[in-house]
Amino acid sequence: APCGPRRRNNAVHPLWKDPASSPGGTRPSPINIRWRDSVYDPRLQPLSVSYDAASCLHVWNTGYLLQVEFDDSTDWSGISGGPLENPYRLKQFHFHWGAVDEWGSEHTVEDHAYPAELHLVHWNAVKYQNYREAATGEHGLAVIGVFLKDSRAALGPFQPSCLLPTCRDYWTYPGSLTTPPLSESVTWIIYKKPIEVAQDQLAAFRTLLFSALGEKEEAMVNNYRPLQPLMKRKVRSSFQ
Ligand SMILES: NS(=O)(=O)NCC1=CS(=O)(=O)c2ccccc21
Numbered sequence: 621a622p623c624g625p626r627r628r629n630n631a632v633h634p635l636w637k638d639p640a641s642s643p644g645g646t647r648p649s650p651i652n653i654r655w656r657d658s659v660y661d662p663r664l665q666p667l668s669v670s671y672d673a674a675s676c677l678h679v680w681n682t683g684y685l686l687q688v689e690f691d692d693s694t695d696w697s698g699i700s701g702g703p704l705e706n707p708y709r710l711k712q713f714h715f716h717w718g719a720v721d722e723w724g725s726e727h728t729v730e731d732h733a734y735p736a737e738l739h740l741v742h743w744n745a746v747k748y749q750n751y752r753e754a755a756t757g758e759h760g761l762a763v764i765g766v767f768l769k770d771s772r773a774a775l776g777p778f779q780p781s782c783l784l785p786t787c788r789d790y791w792t793y794p795g796s797l798t799t800p801p802l803s804e805s806v807t808w809i810i811y812k813k814p815i816e817v818a819q820d821q822l823a824a825f826r827t828l829l830f831s832a833l834g835e836k837e838e839a840m841v842n843n844y845r846p847l848q849p850l851m852k853r854k855v856r857s858s859f860q
């Protein structure tokens with residue numbers, strides 16, 4: 621076996637090998653979160669999260685992610701408070717994961733990658749009429765990032781609220797989508813503590829396919845964007 625940790629970079633999806641996939645943005649995501657780049661902001665409120673499983677529509681394979689869609693025609697499921705100036709409605713959640721437990725998350729903490737990362741995507745229903753408009757508008761989206769780590773315990777059913785860690789400490793920073801259109805419209809809210817998922821849950825993600833029916837089978841793994849530079853940004857923490 622090669623000496624030292626197996627690097628995650630050589631596992632990156634072809635989507636990210638194309639130079640067009642790194643447009644000259646000023647606030648790209650994901651980033652490596654480092655204690656020394658972040659500052660505690662006592663003005664940050666707790667994030668208020670209220671999800672109603674009844675607004676869950678369907679689960680599907682987008683060809684790059686496993687995604688769960690929600691009915692965002694009402695404000696049944698959404699978030700407010702924290703760094704947000706308006707309430708945001710839940711539109712979908714999805715996961716990013718690796719081929720092995722050593723990597724898979726999009727964000728890293730002090731260069732540590734988790735096996736997977738959950739993203740709950742919300743849009744600003746006060747400022748915008750719909751999700752599509754919000755996705756490319758200023759203060760359009762708020763994405764909650766939750767790290768997944770391997771353990772004996774199994775993930776609860778896909779009720780979004782049980783997908784959040786009990787400890788609600790988070791980091792927040794201005795960033796972008798990590799999938800095309802890579803819009804720089806996202807307020808990222810990353811929980812400090814991971815949730816625990818059973819090994820067979822991670823294994824189940826890795827049985828999904830990038831390839832369509834009739835195509836040569838290609839396992840859906842390593843569907844994460846490589847780390848991007850912090851540039852001139854500050855990461856704020858809700859905790860000391
Ligand atoms: N990882 S991420 O959360 O930055 N982006 C996921 C995503 C996949 S998408 O193309 O459905 C889409 C449309 C609009 C907003 C987000 C997305």
Ligand SMILES: [Zn+2]
Pocket residue numbers: 714715716739798
């Ligand atoms: Zn994502």
